[in-house]
Amino acid sequence: MIKQLINNIEDFQEWCRTLGDVIALDFETTSLNYLEMEFVGFSLCDGDRAMYTQNPDILFYLALYFSDHLFIFHNAVFDLKCCRKFCEYEPDSFFCTLVGAKLVDENLSSHSLKYLAGYWLGVSADLIKEYDEVSADTNSKEFIDYAMNDAIWTHLLYRHETLILNKEKLLYIAGIEMDFQRVLVEMEINGVLIDEDKLEAFRSECGIILHNIEHDMLMVFGKHHDVQKDLFGNEFCISPIKFGSTTQLISLVHLLGFVVDEKTPKGNLSIGKTYLQKMKGQHKFFDLLWRYRKLQKLMNGFITPLDGFMDQDGRIRPSYNMVRTGRLSCSKPNLQQLPNPKKEKLEFNHREIFIPKPGNVLIKADYGGQELRVLSEVTNDTTMVAAFQNDRDLHLTTANHIFDLGLGADALTDGTVEHGEATRQNKQKRHQAKNGVNFPIVYGATVGRIAKDNKVSKKEAERWLNGFFELYPGVKKSIDNIPKELRRFACVRTLFGRKRRFPQYKKAGRYDKAAMERQAFNMKIQGTSADIGKIAGILLLKALPVEAKIVLFVHDEWVVECPKEMSKEVEKIMKDCMENAVALRVRMVVDTKIVNNFGE
Template sequence: MADVNDCDFARVTEILQKLEFNSLIGRLPRTMQAAENEKKEEPKLDIPRIEKLPDTPMFEAENVIYIDSSEPDVIYISSNPESAWTAKIDEISQSMWQLLAQGIVIAADVKQLYHALDNHGVAVRFHEVWDVEQAAFLIDPLKRDRSLNALSGDFSDDNSAPYQLARLHKIYREQKVYMSNNSQIARVAYEFDFPVIWALFQMEKRGMKLDDTLLKQMGDELAAEVGELEQQMYSMAGYEFNASSPAQLSEVLFTKLQLPTAGIKKGKTGYSTGQKELDKLRGQHPIIELIERYRELTKLISTYIEALPKLMATDGRIHTTFNQDVTSTGRLSSTNPNLQNIPVRTELGRKIRQAFVPSDGKVFVGADYSQFELRLAAVLAGDEKLIEDFNSDVDIHAKTAAETYGISIDEVGKSQRRAAKVINFGVLYGMSPHGLAAATGMSFTEAKKFIDHYFEVRKPIRQYLDKILTQAREQGFVETYFGRRRPTPDVKSSNFMVRSSAERAAMNMPIQGTEADLMKLAMIRLEDKLSGLADAILQVHDSILVECRPEDVQKVSEIMKAEMEGVCPELPIKLKVDVGTGANWGEV
């Protein structure tokens, strides 16, 4: 295996740029990038002298804080690049923490800092924070390496506290200059990404209670169904085989059962059995539906049924990690476990959600934005007619169907409304006639005709999407309503697949990113408004989930609805929030 350190980073970068694979440059192995940077002259760092924290320190308005993972009990506080104080976390008084909290606290990862302090029983909320890694993400969402070494340009081997403090000071100074010259990015940092860190920390700390007994029972039921599916497939094939093996499954489908191979992708090991290929075979043999069900069940069993109990903490709760710097739209993601990927609209997804229950003596309250993305699309596109319809509580999908088919709303049938609903949302993601046909059962010709009529009715939406692509090509970025940006280098790629993917991402970003910004703002507001009344524990897609006492449900519901619907008065469109309650997540 080749050693990446022996590669010419500059040459690799040049080739990738020539092929227009710009987004891959930031994904090159960190060691390769480091090796290249080490060839350059190291930037000069001001290494602070370290002294013991005095009994009555005079903190400045800006203070860098660093905790080394190798010394989790020790904290370093630096008010200027020349000097720093150090102390055991347990030795710092609460009054001193409160004094420090009055200024700006700068750290590589503020949420992680909150957790580190919480592990020592320190309850402090900083008045204002500057998260260096999150700021770096805002400045360049495509940059993968956001280590202090990479951000400071210093790749020396010394990662001791003095050097890390020096890097933090250097990065902070540079980021401040950038923000002062880019007011829109600064607004996103100050109003959304930095303030929401406290809410995310609180949700991670609280976690969600897991009923592992119910989950085990569910697992036994699903395992039994998997066994039945296997027996049915064996019977159809005439012999036993491993349904999880693509090669064996390909052998069964195309050799034993002689299913048609026209249009089926073929690889080195035989014909593909991926989902797209199975879609082409639907209706050709009953085994196809069994395979799809088998895959759905086995994926849920391995991803959630078996994995969730292993991730349960000693308090009986699941403490997921919320990330702000993973999706380039600004949307939150969650890891260990990924609670956002539990299927939303399937019965199995609902069953898994039933295993998440509130704390003893409490219930769940969930608030969900209705037609959030479509409302924001109307705003971004300046579609006055669509905005007026939303503000008048018109059934948007029925009206879209009526206008597209040229009939009255009263004449719209279920299938027509469904087609309108699919395209209303799908068009925001560049849905093609093929996509609409697959989603609705229309023929390709019918789907193409429907989309053509749709854009005649929704001309501002078409013009908006075209404008976004033009901006992506000419300016090299797209942005949200509030100014969050995403670079779009690959929209100029000569590779059709790369370019098409980049164009879809460019069209998605302003809407999804604006949605993410507003959701963060709602979380910030609710964390304060619900203090002492309810605890927010999860944010998924367009919804926020809290737990509270049964007697507080009505008040909590009213607060959530009011705060979320009124989250941004400057928007010309009315936001609508649906609120529900339940004894488990699946019921909400």
């Protein structure tokens, strides 16, 4: 491979005269933060040659090739942000080898460029260096070689991945993913504004509530806080019991006369989420500990560290990452794992800190019952498909069959007077059908899990499950076919072709096979739902007026910020794009709301 350092515009133009159609591009910057990053250099590779430049004036000439060449990136979201900031344009066509690698083999321990260079390309380990392992002098030969190697390996990965994507019929889903990278770029550039006053108020309020819960837990055991003073005479409280210590908690539970029967994978006793769910209501202490943990997780994982994630413009810009099912994880901060204030009955709604700038509003658009609608499509269950097509309440329909409620068609149809009355009279049974069968099926819950979560006997849970499968035989057939699929193909696919591989299935033991089968079925639902959400995001980006900005994507919910006067127009666009993202027998239903903060 011919390598050149080029800092002269004429030399760059000459180098580009014989430029190939496919070009790997990699930027070097002073920071990963979009607002703070400054240009250091960029490297190109066309498959035969590689070059590196530190001259920012050459960026203008680089952008001239954005319209008629295919550009290859490893982590397109970062490099597209660099193109946007330094060149003011993005390439019309691109391919991301980071995304490609996750589609080719989602089970790899890493999808980083350096790992793949060694694992797939066979590059010698002594040639592979991380950023912090090379000279800090960006003018050094070592640094320049490092930069060009990134472009060279990215180009080679493109060749490797596209062959496999084509062979495994993954080009369609790859196209969706590439288009979706532009949506991620938009969100990471826009960010979402934080109400700093409300954040500080929540921080104070959460601290007080945690202190009070801790006080109530201490009182259960006849203890209280120790009041101490720091060097400046300020008083602070210390708990004589460490409620974060599993060892101490187990002793406390034993003191109350209860048994701890939950264990970690290593066989140690544990007081985790499952145990506390089971023990809620059996003693005041368990209810207090449940609330304490929820609030402590919110405080330590989100409220306290949020200042560190805020940029100078008062916005946070989370990073998004694709996981094995195709869904997104989120970091810096993690918005996907925040507790639902309503479901968890929290004392305050932490989502209220996400706000629009003055004169703007937020518009939330969320898929209603998406996973169950996808379930009906994936399993081709005619009863479930018909229920959705006829606007039936699926949870009440399931409850009607399992509990023999004797409800007629009008009572099962959303929006009717009879439905409203039937829902009120059968609230508990509908809740049991929803959370005891319908949703657990999607997540592959066992009879034992359904019994434990709903506090019923295994016999009763089995009766529910059998009743569900009796009503929806297509779902049962689809679940029963999973082992056959895994034996034959060692993978399953979403409706859009995304693969989830289980290479160890044939050699696995009975319990591991059962776990893989549940994961495989769940993947078909979760993965397809993720694909639909991404397609909707792609359509949104193209359809929204320039004044409207996509700021968040949390689970199945899109959030857009726009001027208040155009909110009705944007709301309609969001609903249309999301409901018509794909053409299935069961239409997607989207609930929208114009709000002044994300918590409304």
